[in-house]
Amino acid sequence: MTDERRTDYGPPHYERFLPPIIKENYGKWKYHEVLKPGVMVHVSESGAHLYSVRAASSRLLSIEKIRAYCDLADKYCGGYLRFTSRHNVEFLLSDAKNIDPLIADLKKLGHPVGGLQNSISAIVHTQGWIHCHSAATDASGVVKAVMDDLLEYFTEMKLPGKLRIALACCLNMCGAVHCSDIAILGIHRRPPRVDHENLHKMCEIPNVSASCPTAAIRPAMVGGKQSVEVLEERCMFCANCFTVCPSMPLADPLNDGVSIWVGGKVSNARHEPMFSKLAIPFLPNNPPRWPEVTEAIRNLVELWAKNARKYERMGEWIERIGWPKFFRMSGIEFRKEHIDDFKHAGLTFKRSTHLTF
Amino acid sequence: MAESLPKTPMLDELEKGGWPSFVKEIKLAAKKSPMAVDLLGLLERSYKEKIGHWKHGGIVGVMGYGGGVIGRYNDLPEVYPNISHFHTIRVNQPAGWFYKSDALRSICDIWEKRGSSLTNMHGSTGDIILLGTRTEQLEPIFAELSKVDFDLGGSGSDVRTPSCCCGMARCEWACYDTMRTCYDFTMKFQDELHRPAFPYKFKFKFSGCPNDCVASIARADMSIIGTWRDSIQMDKAAVTEYAKNGMDIQSEVVDNCPAKCMDWDGKELHIENSYCRRCMHCINVMPKALRPGKDRGATILLGSKAPIVEGALLSSVLIPFIKMEPPYKELTDIIDRIWELWCEEGKNRERVGEFIQRVGLGNFLEAIEVDPVPEMVAHPRENPYVFYEEYFEAGDEGSEEEEK
Ligand code: HEM
Ligand code: HEM
Ligand code: HEM
Ligand code: HEM
Ligand code: SF4
Ligand code: SF4
Ligand code: SF4
Ligand code: SF4
Numbered sequence: 001m002t003d004e005r006r007t008d009y010g011p012p013h014y015e016r017f018l019p020p021i022i023k024e025n026y027g028k029w030k031y032h033e034v035l036k037p038g039v040m041v042h043v044s045e046s047g048a049h050l051y052s053v054r055a056a057s058s059r060l061l062s063i064e065k066i067r068a069y070c071d072l073a074d075k076y077c078g079g080y081l082r083f084t085s086r087h088n089v090e091f092l093l094s095d096a097k098n099i100d101p102l103i104a105d106l107k108k109l110g111h112p113v114g115g116l117q118n119s120i121s122a123i124v125h126t127q128g129w130i131h132c133h134s135a136a137t138d139a140s141g142v143v144k145a146v147m148d149d150l151l152e153y154f155t156e157m158k159l160p161g162k163l164r165i166a167l168a169c170c171l172n173m174c175g176a177v178h179c180s181d182i183a184i185l186g187i188h189r190r191p192p193r194v195d196h197e198n199l200h201k202m203c204e205i206p207n208v209s210a211s212c213p214t215a216a217i218r219p220a221m222v223g224g225k226q227s228v229e230v231l232e233e234r235c236m237f238c239a240n241c242f243t244v245c246p247s248m249p250l251a252d253p254l255n256d257g258v259s260i261w262v263g264g265k266v267s268n269a270r271h272e273p274m275f276s277k278l279a280i281p282f283l284p285n286n287p288p289r290w291p292e293v294t295e296a297i298r299n300l301v302e303l304w305a306k307n308a309r310k311y312e313r314m315g316e317w318i319e320r321i322g323w324p325k326f327f328r329m330s331g332i333e334f335r336k337e338h339i340d341d342f343k344h345a346g347l348t349f350k351r352s353t354h355l356t357f
Numbered sequence: 358m359a360e361s362l363p364k365t366p367m368l369d370e371l372e373k374g375g376w377p378s379f380v381k382e383i384k385l386a387a388k389k390s391p392m393a394v395d396l397l398g399l400l401e402r403s404y405k406e407k408i409g410h411w412k413h414g415g416i417v418g419v420m421g422y423g424g425g426v427i428g429r430y431n432d433l434p435e436v437y438p439n440i441s442h443f444h445t446i447r448v449n450q451p452a453g454w455f456y457k458s459d460a461l462r463s464i465c466d467i468w469e470k471r472g473s474s475l476t477n478m479h480g481s482t483g484d485i486i487l488l489g490t491r492t493e494q495l496e497p498i499f500a501e502l503s504k505v506d507f508d509l510g511g512s513g514s515d516v517r518t519p520s521c522c523c524g525m526a527r528c529e530w531a532c533y534d535t536m537r538t539c540y541d542f543t544m545k546f547q548d549e550l551h552r553p554a555f556p557y558k559f560k561f562k563f564s565g566c567p568n569d570c571v572a573s574i575a576r577a578d579m580s581i582i583g584t585w586r587d588s589i590q591m592d593k594a595a596v597t598e599y600a601k602n603g604m605d606i607q608s609e610v611v612d613n614c615p616a617k618c619m620d621w622d623g624k625e626l627h628i629e630n631s632y633c634r635r636c637m638h639c640i641n642v643m644p645k646a647l648r649p650g651k652d653r654g655a656t657i658l659l660g661s662k663a664p665i666v667e668g669a670l671l672s673s674v675l676i677p678f679i680k681m682e683p684p685y686k687e688l689t690d691i692i693d694r695i696w697e698l699w700c701e702e703g704k705n706r707e708r709v710g711e712f713i714q715r716v717g718l719g720n721f722l723e724a725i726e727v728d729p730v731p732e733m734v735a736h737p738r739e740n741p742y743v744f745y746e747e748y749f750e751a752g753d754e755g756s757e758e759e760e761k
Pocket of ligand 8: 615617618638640
């Protein structure tokens with residue numbers, strides 16, 4: 001019996017990790033208030049007060065840093081902490097006296113506190129050059145550069161509403177990029193370069209042809225070897241073929257880069273959830289600080305902040321003023337690439353005379 | 358080891374600035390981990406060349422599981438031998454991402470001994486991501502994780518690790534117990550999570566209210582979003598208090614109501630609840646005065662996904678309202694029927710949302726035995742090309758004209 005392998009036991013039960021104050025007041029929270037940037041209090045029917053302190057984190061964490069978080073949790077809140085859906089870290093305090101010392105310690109560690117209410121929270125992002133074969137740009141580096149630039153909007157609450165940024169380093173979009181106020185999306189712009197030497201050894205040719213959404217790939221004999229050919233004018237650089245077949249790489253330093261999408265949202269508050277729409281078709285990869293990207297994003301944030309009404313998310317604001325005005329105000333050139341030409345593209349054409357001038 | 362760090366002028370630039378630096382994290386790990394040292398070198402090279410250096414993963418994993426490990430190799434193993442293998446392990450996070458320090462430390466200890474010392478807290482699906490180890494370490498890591506009660510998460514064409522908002526643990530708006538439901542579903546579907554047998558991935562995400570803090574409507578094949586059927590609970594005195602403290606209730610609350618179902622006469626707030634769309638705006642703005650109603654449950658939506666392969670989708674309504682109480686039988690029966698149909702008829706790498714687009718929502722509903730209701734559509738069809746499946750021939754029973 002002893003060598004029987006334990007499987008399918010699932011994650012540890014969450015109750016093991018809930019601080020006593022949460023166990024006692026589970027489901028009994030009455031209201032909450034944001035006390036200052038990054039700090040909120042939840043008040044229970046029982047009168048208990050739970051203080052949460054939210055700090056920025058780089059998502060890519062060394063175990064040294066996780067241990068440092070653990071030390072802080074031990075010092076200030078019985079060892080209890082949590083992470084958020086946007087990669088921030090939160091400490092759960094029952095004693096208000098510990099808030100300021102904790103914030104001071106977090107700052108010493110290099111982790112600013114904020115991200116609540118009308119602020120820009122951390123950027124949901126993916127792996128990029130750190131770990132993924134598919135990347136058209138890096139993830140952590142772009143995020144670091146953009147957030148260094150936008151730090152004041154994380155640590156203060158001076159925006160009209162929430163603003164969520166997400167980054168995916170390729171169209172697989174491992175982060176939910178397409179429903180963000182501002183989305184940064186890595187794109188390829190060169191069709192796959194077929195490795196005719198090796199393709200027949202690595203890949204199933206019928207699968208490769210079938211993988212292409214636009215039917216751009218056909219079986220072909222090249223140099224006496226079974227391979228495929230790509231009708232380049234049909235390729236939309238989705239990399240689906242590369243996902244099923246490593247002999248069709250798209251990554252290319254001259255042509256890869258970043259596109260910027262705006263106006264998506266996830267929450268149901270006021271307007272229904274929306275997809276993000278293309279604002280800037282292409283910006284170059286310019287490591288280590290991607291200055292073109294950080295500047296474009298700052299401009300978008302500030303334009304929205306200046307013109308939106310209270311609570312109005314990016315997409316709600318643009319819907320109110322109309323896209324032509326958005327392009328005029330932002331100075332972004334409207335180009336052929338902005339017009340959809342995939343399925344149901346017609347639904348995105350302007351089908352009325354509701355225009356501003 | 359500090360003297361053996363490669364020169365990384367471009368990455369060093371990203372140690373500056375106020376936002377936490379991932380480069381500092383890699384360097385912290387590099388004090389002890391040769392894998393992290395090589396990662397620095399490889400990443401600097403990518404920054405110079407503007408291209409990644411990772412290859413498709415082969416199939417790697419632990420015995421008995423088909424998912425949980427992403428295989429990864431670099432394309433310059435002679436130059437960066439310590440990360441010639443750099444596989445990712447997905448570890449199923451505790452619901453709501455709550456931890457106690459001892460549990461986190463036990464994971465750190467395993468990862469210090471057997472991996473790169475680098476992690477993601479967390480991956481975008483929700484797992485703890487242990488970033489970078491060698492094939493021969495996978496079994497020992499799993500054995501040691503098992504001793505501290507952590508199991509692997511999903512990857513490939515299986516149920517992906519479910520995730521949820523913090524719900525009742527720390528939010529007054531949770532309309533059902535998201536953490537318990539997430540845990541219960543994770544446990545119920547262990548087999549489907551560890552052994553890929555679907556056409557493609559299937560994700561569950563649990564949000565306690567329509568604010569949808571885990572983005573389930575955008576990121577989950579099945580989105581389970583808390584809501585209520587009765588009236589918003591109102592504390593009139595607290596409304597007055599907000600007004601007295603300077604809130605412009607007309608412009609901040611009433612004018613932003615998408616249903617236009619609120620009235621404010623300067624003294625009293627009135628909500629015509631039968632028109633309320635459960636958007637949460639008014640509750641978000643006045644948390645001390647307004648709360649979701651008492652008859653609570655969830656709206657179940659189906660089908661969101663990213664553009665690969667056939668285009669992006671948001672989830673759409675499958676069940677307008679359902680009570681979320683164990684054993685969730687009505688819902689899990691529907692899930693069983695969805696999976697049965699999708700496994701039978703779905704194409705390879707076709708998400709359930711794409712499958713529905715291909716076969717038609719009407720046909721899909723018929724096959725899973727769910728009746729169509731108007732809540733499922735933004736509006737009825739505009740195009741008149743209706744696919745009727747049957748027609749009458751002269752003399753057929755039930756053909757009224759002929760019967761006369
Ligand atoms: C055809 C579609 C997709 C392909 C080929 C794909 C491929 C991959 C690969 C290769 C990785 C490993 C990255 C690494 O650690 O090296 C990955 C990670 C991941 N993918 Fe995808 N992916 C696809 C779609 C998606 C979608 C639609 C989602 C979510 C909605 C998603 C969520 C994730 C998550 C959460 C990770 C973990 C890494 C992270 O957190 O950044 N993927 N994906
Ligand atoms: C008691 C109140 C609330 C709690 C405890 C709460 C908690 C959270 C947490 C912990 C996150 C992850 C956030 C991060 O790391 O930045 C989050 C994300 C989010 N919250 Fe909330 N939230 C609350 C209220 C709201 C409200 C009022 C809204 C909208 C009006 C909202 C909309 C969102 C959205 C859209 C996200 C981001 C989802 C994503 O894109 O990943 N939340 N919430
Ligand atoms: C109207 C615009 C769009 C909306 C509303 C939208 C919405 C979504 C949503 C809700 C997801 C779920 C993400 C997840 O499962 O984590 C998603 C995933 C994704 N989106 Fe989008 N998206 C849009 C446009 C795009 C575009 C233009 C691209 C690529 C060019 C894209 C690529 C992806 C990818 C690759 C994923 C991962 C999808 C998966 O889960 O299979 N999206 N998108
Ligand atoms: C197979 C589908 C359809 C057929 C065969 C059809 C046929 C017609 C015909 C014969 C006319 C009269 C043209 C005339 O006055 O000489 C007409 C007018 C019109 N149809 Fe359609 N139609 C179809 C679908 C639709 C749909 C789906 C819509 C709208 C969503 C639509 C909107 C209109 C409008 C707005 C007019 C003009 C009415 C007017 O002048 O007052 N039609 N259609
Ligand atoms: S978004 Fe693309 S490049 Fe980035 S981690 Fe996901 S699959 Fe890899
Ligand atoms: S990148 Fe996409 S569109 Fe281009 S050939 Fe490959 S599968 Fe087809
Ligand atoms: S989704 Fe709703 S219930 Fe869950 S944490 Fe967000 S606001 Fe609270
Ligand atoms: S929840 Fe939304 S729709 Fe309902 S009354 Fe409040 S603002 Fe209006």
